[in-house]
Amino acid sequence: MRIAILGGTGDIGEGLTVRFASETSHTILVGSRDASKAADRAGTYESRLANHGIERTIEHADNTAATSNADIVVLAVPPHHVGDTIEALVDQEVLTDQLLITPAVGMRGDESGLHFNPPSTGSLAELVARCAPASTAIAGAFHNLAADRLADLNADLDVDTLVVANDEKVRQRVIDLVNELAGIRALSAGPLANAAEVESVTPLVINIARYNDDMHDVGVRFT
């Protein structure tokens, strides 16, 4: 499979790129609005992987070209760019029959901590589903992974991620994909209507890291 990580220059994009590159044989494309930035970061990721004894080529392109050349597209852009990014991909007619996975979470902060701040659709996953063509398979996953821990190839993860999609076969396809990564267990959380409760875990784990001295880069396990 060819997996495009849009926003692959950001922190969660870095983690997903190096984990998929080091632990699977899928071709990974780093996407960015700026093709030269994608090229630069792909080189950085190749160097990081080489330092771990892993010789892999990381492909790179702007988000549009990355999407048109991928079987699976991970929308790892900042949450406030999710709507714009999807609209641009739709306008350019590059979203067809890919599997599109969104890890994004809308959050706002105040003095107490971070809070779930969804769009009017209820969740970013449902916003993506509303904007994308009907032919594109939509799923949410990878929301509540601590970026630094994901990107650190020496770190044991031992965490869960929750998968939402309306089609049970799409959910299973994403679960199987995630389970290729050591240390991340995928669980189904059901249809996209259940995405809000999944996305809401991300501000929670950040608040837990803030309020418990001995916890950082907090992940979650369901037992």
Added chain:
Amino acid sequence: MRIAILGGTGDIGEGLTVRFASETSHTILVGSRDASKAADRAGTYESRLANHGIERTIEHADNTAATSNADIVVLAVPPHHVGDTIEALVDQEVLTDQLLITPAVGMRGDESGLHFNPPSTGSLAELVARCAPASTAIAGAFHNLAADRLADLNADLDVDTLVVANDEKVRQRVIDLVNELAGIRALSAGPLANAAEVESVTPLVINIARYNDDMHDVGVRFT
């Protein structure tokens, strides 16, 4: 300490009563709107504890008397009765300087699953704080414990619960109380403004139990 479990006749109330009775030396009072129902259930819990070799007296009263006789009050009533229950306790002037802990979560269901359905205050914890006297210490805890697993004294829990309260000393007091129970680790999630993300975990774990064949009575651990 004297711990009143209001709504102690319900499933989460049963679990908290038998766990606190079996694992701590605190006096436990089962509260109910109906004093005779409280008496009946207290007897049942005593029998269940005796079957585990634990001879304990479980006190019982209506919610008002239980509250006025307690140092700690756990508001284990159904979510749609939280507002009414607090208002009645305030009217009867029995809420003074107790520590009041709310485990309640507002939820609604549809064909996809359960969804977080908070009151207009943002969370039930904030609703309780708004209604209670300023002298009462308010905290949220015990939200996302699977009732059957909690009530089964043979079940290993090995789960976390999240504590929210505006006063750091109140949070620590609740954390210390929870940590008297084997198998439940308390973590701070910060002030009551962060309660929505904590309460929202409850529909999520119920959805996970529904959509993953091998999971039931799902709990959560933060790692």
